[in-house]
Amino acid sequence: MTLKKLPKILLVTLEFPPQIGGVSRYYDGLVKHWSGEIKVLCANLKWPLWPHWLPLIWRTGQMIKKEKIEMLWVGQVLPVGYIALWFKKRKKIPYAVFTHGMDILVPQKLRRKRYLLKKILFNSELVVANSQFTRGELIKLGVEDSKIVVVYPCPMPYHRMSENSYCEERSDEAILNIDEIDACLPAGRRLARNDNKIILSVGRLVKRKGFDKVIEVMPRLLKRVPDLKYMIIGNGPEATALQTQIVESGLSDSIEILENISDEELQEWYNKCAPRRKQLVTAMEDLWWNQIRPRNSIRPC
Known part of the structure; x- marks a missing residue:
């Protein structure tokens, strides 16, 4: 054959x-x-x-x-x-x-x-x-x-000890469960929150990516989903401007920028792809x- x-x-x-x-x-x-x-x-x-x-x-x-x-x-x-x-x-x-x-x-x-x-x-x-x-x-x-x-x-998958980790099976949900992700992250990166829903953006922090547009509409989204969080993962020249926009909009409790994270952490956030x-x-x-x-x-x- x-x-x-x-x-x-x-x-x-x-x-x-x-x-x-x-x-x-x-x-x-x-x-x-x-x-x-x-x-x-x-x-x-x-x-x-x-x-x-x-x-x-x-x-x-x-x-x-x-x-x-x-x-x-x-x-x-x-x-x-x-x-x-x-x-x-x-x-x-x-x-x-x-x-x-x-x-x-x-x-x-x-x-x-x-x-x-x-x-x-x-x-x-x-x-x-x-x-x-x-x-x-x-x-x-x-x-x-x-x-x-x-x-x-x-990102590339990596080997985990837990058989029931977040990365094993995933449906095409638009909003992720933050507790599942948190359980997989290294101890130093625990999110330590009680919230349930999160919007995730991963990319280079440059103007054309439109992170600032999501920040602009967050107040309206929070009215519909009060426990919503917006996580931005990446580095780039717009990092300072985005952080300033977050603070000035009073959204520090709802939006967080993570820079220089490991591939293992990124995998847990982004594995649904x-x-x-x-x-x-x-x-x-x-x-x-x-x-x-x-x-x-x-x-x-």
């Missing part, structure tokens, strides 16, 4: 550990969860001439040849998508594009980049969105909803065996 084998993947990205940041952690988690064989090419675009990404074609080609790559994962739709599109047109290597809100919105300001953005997305086999918002923007651009998979950012990674594996397996492989007539290894 012949066992099915997943395609050999090459992730080409501009951000990957040891670089620090949400996108870097996102791809690190995806790679570690992928059940097949995957290689990573993290590019540093220091080519002095334009286009700066040009040497990346050569480096990607070398990796494809050396590792016998069968599919590309595109970490940034621009400029990495240029390379993926080039190899698909000339070598018939399929690719999937991973998208984030800023990746989709910024290029649309220029007509030429909007055209290239759409061309790269339309020629991909699969488009992975990091949120429902990004998915919506992709649909507005004309990407078929049927080839979009939403995979939320989420972990099942989304399984969606990617399932979608990619189905895509590979039922669509890409037959269409491209790729010979088995």
Whole structure:
């Protein structure tokens, strides 16, 4: 009996550990969860001439040849998508594009980049969105909803002593139970509260993320849910401004910013997103065996 084998993947990205940041952690988690064989090419675009990404074609080609790559994962739709599109047109290597809100919105300001953005997305086999918002923007651009998979950012799982910890099973609740989370956290991070409901935001503390907008509407939310808490996890240049806004709004008892927390703590707060990674594996397996492989007539290894 012949066992099915997943395609050999090459992730080409501009951000990957040891670089620090949400996108870097996102791809690190995806790679570690992928059940097949995957290689990573993290590019540093220091080519002095334009286009700066040009040497990346050569480096990607070398990796494809050396590792016998069968599919590309595109970490940034621009400029990495240029390379993926080039190899698909000339070598018939399929690719999937991973998208984030800023990746989709910024290029649309220029007509030429909007055209290239759409061309790269339309020629991909699969488009992975990091949120429902990004998915919506992709649909507005004309990407078929049927080839979009939403995979939320989420830290890596870690081993726990408790068999009944918060992270074992989780439904898609919009508001989390703070007591369950508190029971899993290290003793030094116990929340020591009697409240029951919490809104959680995790991300770099920058203006465009909109943390300040949630703070603005908190008084109205508290009228409907008096025991509601808003937890913000992250670091960034807006930390001081957000803290000032919290104090001036009289919301110090309802909103808290946590900076520099460990991966284990972040996992307990954010673990409800972990099942989304399984969606990617399932979608990619189905895509590979039922669509890409037959269409491209790729010979088995």
